[in-house]
Amino acid sequence: MAINLNSHVFAGNPIRSKTPKPHDPLSLSSAFESLKLHLHQNHPPPKSPLFKVLLFKKGCPLVSSSVRGDGAMPSWHLGWMSLADCKGLLGKYGVQLTETSFVFLGSRAEEDVVYWAIDVSVDGGLVPELSSRQLCFVELRALMMATDWADSCVMGELAIAGHARALLEWHKLSRFCGHCGDKTVPKEAGRMKQCSNELCKKSVYPRLDPVVIMLVIDRENDRALLGRQPQFPPRMWSCLAGFIEPGESLEEAVRREAYEETGIEVGEVVYHSSQPWPVGPSSLPCQLMVGFFAYAKSLDINVDKEELEDARWHSREDVRKALAFSEYKKAQRAAAGKVDQICKGVKKRQRQRSSADNIAKSGELAPMFVPGPFAIAHHLISAWANQDPPTGVETQLKPPGGFVSKL
Numbered sequence: 554m555a556i557n558l559n560s561h562v563f564a565g566n567p568i569r570s571k572t573p574k575p576h577d578p579l580s581l582s583s584a585f586e587s588l589k590l591h592l593h594q595n596h597p598p599p600k601s602p603l604f605k606v607l608l609f610k611k612g613c614p615l616v617s618s619s620v621r622g623d624g625a626m627p628s629w630h631l632g633w634m635s636l637a638d639c640k641g642l643l644g645k646y647g648v649q650l651t652e653t654s655f656v657f658l659g660s661r662a663e664e665d666v667v668y669w670a671i672d673v674s675v676d677g678g679l680v681p682e683l684s685s686r687q688l689c690f691v692e693l694r695a696l697m698m699a700t701d702w703a704d705s706c707v708m709g710e711l712a713i714a715g716h717a718r719a720l721l722e723w724h725k726l727s728r729f730c731g732h733c734g735d736k737t738v739p740k741e742a743g744r745m746k747q748c749s750n751e752l753c754k755k756s757v758y759p760r761l762d763p764v765v766i767m768l769v770i771d772r773e774n775d776r777a778l779l780g781r782q783p784q785f786p787p788r789m790w791s792c793l794a795g796f797i798e799p800g801e802s803l804e805e806a807v808r809r810e811a812y813e814e815t816g817i818e819v820g821e822v823v824y825h826s827s828q829p830w831p832v833g834p835s836s837l838p839c840q841l842m843v844g845f846f847a848y849a850k851s852l853d854i855n856v857d858k859e860e861l862e863d864a865r866w867h868s869r870e871d872v873r874k875a876l877a878f879s880e881y882k883k884a885q886r887a888a889a890g891k892v893d894q895i896c897k898g899v900k901k902r903q904r905q906r907s908s909a910d911n912i913a914k915s916g917e918l919a920p921m922f923v924p925g926p927f928a929i930a931h932h933l934i935s936a937w938a939n940q941d942p943p944t945g946v947e948t949q950l951k952p953p954g955g956f957v958s959k960l
């Protein structure tokens with residue numbers, strides 16, 4: 554089985570690729586002016602461009618799910634609402650929308666649509682009403698597991714939801730100015746914030762939290778170092794990873810983390826690719842995973858038990874077996890079934906047991922497995938495992954048109 558991805562999961566957002574010029578109706582500034590007119594002066598919603606709104610609750614986007622054809626895997630989609638529908642629905646539950654409720658996500662010229670997200674925390678009847686329309690708030694991580702990598706449309710929707718979640722969570726975490734402590738207010742259609750203190754007015758922009766993730770390779774013996782964190786499912790092994798410290802280069806962070814966690818000294822560090830990761834801890838609205846191959850200079854492992862449960866060298870053959878026996882498609886289908894049941898209102902205890910959250914239950918033939926193709930770790934590991942040993946790494950990293958990962 555070969556998995557071809559044009560970009561990592563959560564990258565390749567289709568509504569962010571081009572930024573329209575300021576006077577284009579699809580631009581942030583024109584769309585924001587149009588939104589204000591509609592909300593304050595009760596202008597009818599603009600016919601062109603069309604405004605579509607995505608609701609979020611506690612970091613979960615509103616989605617629907619459908620099955621096309623017998624035996625087909627259910628497919629989820631974002632539950633976009635029109636501006637009028639959104640205003641009417643939330644108005645029923647006493648939510649008065651203002652322009653600062655909305656976060657601009659982007660636009661798509663070919664469809665003449667501008668996209669927005671809002672965070673709704675109202676309880677009451679909103680959730681039952683949405684569920685009567687077969688719409689439901691579902692965790693982004695569950696959607697990630699349920700996404701068919703071959704479906705570029707849903708991959709695009711996942712990237713949009715990831716971007717929206719990262720922005721909305723950043724809004725929650727940046728309510729006060731770090732300089733003077735006063736409240737901040739959203740500006741530029743939610744794409745930045747500004748301190749409300751007239752004497753301060755500090756501007757605050759969303760930030761990424763970069764994380765280095767590396768596959769440490771023993772070239773001489775044709776092995777790769779994989780680690781286990783205590784919270785991993787049984788038998789799962791993955792790359793090492795860690796945060797970058799102030800004043801440190803990415804390469805230095807790779808070498809320091811590898812040494813701190815496993816006692817392995819790393820020499821050459823080669824960049825592979827990067828992945829936005831909006832499904833990490835809630836205190837980090839969006840991490841940027843920056844992936845490397847790191848070539849070991851020493852081979853004796855000394856695991857820091859505070860950081861890792863275990864770390865071991867694995868032969869290329871063992872890693873290839875792990876990739877071949879792991880049933881990622883089966884786990885994906887189970888996850889899609891679970892999302893479908895949530896959207897159809899099936900109660901938790903009545904849902905079919907799913908191994909989606911724990912791929913260890915699938916691929917039982919393999920003594921170990923590595924994370925699925927939604928994670929950059931998978932691509933670092935499979936890119937190495939499928940290379941011709943032992944070198945030639947640099948020329949095979951990035952084939953034109955994206956990267957290919959073979960199982």
Ligand SMILES: [Zn+2]
Binds near residue numbers: 733735748749750755
């Ligand atoms: Zn301030």
